[in-house]
Amino acid sequence: MGAKVPRNFRLLEELEKGEKGRGAEACSYGLSDGDDLLMSNWNGTILGPPHSAHENRIYSLNIHCGENYPDSPPTVQFVSKINLPCVDQRTGKVEPSRLPCLFQWKRENTMETILIELRRFMALPQHKKLPQPAEGTTFT
């Protein structure tokens, strides 16, 4: 077992990875407020997977990393409207109990892990043809 990277240094690593674009191509993320020393609030985007109702759409999300991140998962909320079984249709909040990487959270998971898993979730055979709200609409 190695050194346990504290929250802030872990978030700085994620920030640098996100800024350099070294992450997966179809997902990106960054700080919503570049002045926030606590680095709590982040924006994420997911490019809809091909061959699905999400193709060519760009979804934006808010991610909140609390004090106990990464021991506890962040909270994740879609800003762009999406019809997906793990997303609360009133608020856009991702239900942790319905997304394995949140439900079985591990300290090694990152914000990128979550975005990639959400994208995979969108592309599942049982989800990819779900009717979607008009493009460009947002949860309020």
Place this chain on the structure above:
Amino acid sequence: MSALPKRIVKETERLMAEPVPGISAVPHEDNLRYFDVMIHGPSQSPYESGVFKLELFLPDDYPMTPPKIRFLTKIYHPNIDKLGRICLDVLKSNWSPALQIRTILLSIQALLGAPNPDDPLANDVAQRWKEDEQAAIQTAREWTRQYAMA
């Protein structure tokens, strides 16, 4: 959790037994590689009388790689960015395993006394420092009063 390397134990003991004047570094009880650091602003600098909080982490491969360190107190300085990250050669390319937590903290304290706007991390601050040094120093003083004095 694996045992803490002897090197880290020794450095910590010495930091406690013979603290550096104007600097303190205390490890977290639940993570002995993670330190709460306080640095007093050097006298005759715009940071004088300020007490700055920092956090320091010794990664797995320390001392082959440098400690990670950043300011938690807001500070107006050309080599420190908005997130408290520090641009200092000994934390990057000029790191050597012969350096220690103690020497790094002294280097950071010295950096407060000698800002280097030609090697900036916070570009807007560095630019102002070059264009109007007196005004920049005044802002640094104000920020010190506002954020670094309890």
